[in-house]
Amino acid sequence: MLTLYHHPFSPASRFVRLMLAEHEVKVELVYERVWERRAEFLALNPAATVPVLTENDGPPIVGIFPIMEYVDETRGYSLGEHRLMPNHPEARAEMRRLVDWFAHKTHDEATQYFAHEKIFKLELPAALGGGSPDNQVLRVARANIKHHLHYIGWLAGSRNWLSGERMTFADLIAAAQLSVVDYLGEVPWDEDLNAKYWYARIKSRPSFRALLSDRVQGLPASPIYTDLDF
Amino acid sequence: MLTLYHHPFSPASRFVRLMLAEHEVKVELVYERVWERRAEFLALNPAATVPVLTENDGPPIVGIFPIMEYVDETRGYSLGEHRLMPNHPEARAEMRRLVDWFAHKTHDEATQYFAHEKIFKLELPAALGGGSPDNQVLRVARANIKHHLHYIGWLAGSRNWLSGERMTFADLIAAAQLSVVDYLGEVPWDEDLNAKYWYARIKSRPSFRALLSDRVQGLPASPIYTDLDF
Known part of the structure; x- marks a missing residue:
């Protein structure tokens, strides 16, 4: 199960929601008000920024570049010729x-x-x-x-x-x-x-x-x- | 042939020089004073930032994330178990x-x-x-x-x-x-x-x-x- 810590009007968070939806992957959304600096959230990401993605008990995947590459590495193949990452x-x-x-x-x-x-x-x-x-x-x-x-x-x-x-x-x-x-x-x-x-x-x-x-x-x-x- | 547009004291440029040296790849260095906004350089990167890497007649590869992934994709395999990108x-x-x-x-x-x-x-x-x-x-x-x-x-x-x-x-x-x-x-x-x-x-x-x-x-x-x- 994927969990996304996000803010609905953070463009970076929206980017991740779009890419997960394109892969038709289910995700649980956690609305994170980063300025509240929740201890559990800081433990996931000491930089206190969204988006952060977790999968099952895996480590937090923090920020759009790591998330984009992770989603492509673990799900990109399933999209065939509609893969969001070019081939070359x-x-x-x-x-x-x-x-x-x-x-x-x-x-x-x-x-x-x-x-x-x-x-x-x-x-x-x-x-x-x-x-x-x-x-x-x-x-x-x-x-x-x-x-x-x-x-x-x-x-x-x-x-x-x-x-x-x-x-x-x-x-x-x-x-x-x-x-x-x-x-x-x-x-x-x-x-x-x-x-x-x-x-x-x-x-x-x-x-x-x-x-x-x-x-x-x-x-x-x-x-x-x-x-x-x- | 690789060409790197860089500044010797830009940490991002140094990162690219280190990764290329770890791969034992030759590179031609171009000392770019980005504030001069050279037209030829702006054509490569309208954001006017270093590092920018080019290979032969290929398109410019701009910024550390694109360069890191490119270098790993094209040369990482040669490093075997010393590859700079983890496997999982x-x-x-x-x-x-x-x-x-x-x-x-x-x-x-x-x-x-x-x-x-x-x-x-x-x-x-x-x-x-x-x-x-x-x-x-x-x-x-x-x-x-x-x-x-x-x-x-x-x-x-x-x-x-x-x-x-x-x-x-x-x-x-x-x-x-x-x-x-x-x-x-x-x-x-x-x-x-x-x-x-x-x-x-x-x-x-x-x-x-x-x-x-x-x-x-x-x-x-x-x-x-x-x-x-x-």
Whole structure:
């Protein structure tokens, strides 16, 4: 049995949920408020970050790169030609570069600002920085998201999927990042139609359904969030 | 032929040099001053970060996770039982967790402060933040490095190598981080003898020699930097 310690609006956690759903693997979800620093959770991951995956009595698998490789190593073969990891080392390298790009660069320059200011600050106690969003931070995020959207659009326009001819982990992490911003209605879709059509394809996948039913308490989803024909 | 775009005092670049040397692979080194934003380099990696590895006419392999997996996929088998990647998916996951820990947490909380304040600021033009080190930043780095050293000591004391019974990529990335700080004489070795003895083992390896001959212009190495019996 797999257990995922996650936050429903952590893009990295969403990435793992998507990859497990693509492999049609059941997983038990534990909603982890990392700022509470639960002792049992710190024992699993002293860095106090999500996602963390465990399988039966095995050791904790911490962070998206270790989890991605583990899921592919233990389940990838079952997907046959739909495997999320390309076959050739060079194609894998390009895919891993993109995963790192979306997980770190897109996240650090855009997604995390939106998520932190508009979602996490609702849950965080005031002593830990909870409160109203900082509009200056949001302005930076709104400028930056455009560049990241165009990069996705450029990739989607020059290849079939972001890292090549078939869907890979790179598509899932990019979609996971955008999905959090899309909940807030902050993705400027009309700025890049290639990106929009690529996202519509991913969003229609059965693996995406669970994400579309997540809700932030006290903050309704943007009207287009669940619309497959946005 | 492999080409590595690197900086001699970027811990991530050092990690790649160590892994290539462990595989006894020849590599051409290109000293990349990323802040100059060379057009040819940006074409390889729009994120403008090192390390970037290329092989013959293949696509750029960007960042330590893609490079580590690529080197293992294309050369790991040749190392036999000394392969730097463990065999079992669970052991790989633990190794990758540690690589991520040292590459991000140890780097962000300690190594990068030392490297930036004491080394990179010597090379950077004033307009990009070059100049004298900020002592307040160094104080934070000196407090933080102790925790990271103790974590290494704890791992080295409870296992043979950091991620288990044999040396892996995790040892190389941890050593790459410490080596930059050690050049500056800023590793408080006496605080943790387990960490010190572990580092002495790594430092004595032939793969480490090239790092020990690197010098920063205008900043001599700490006397213990090249001493194998420090």
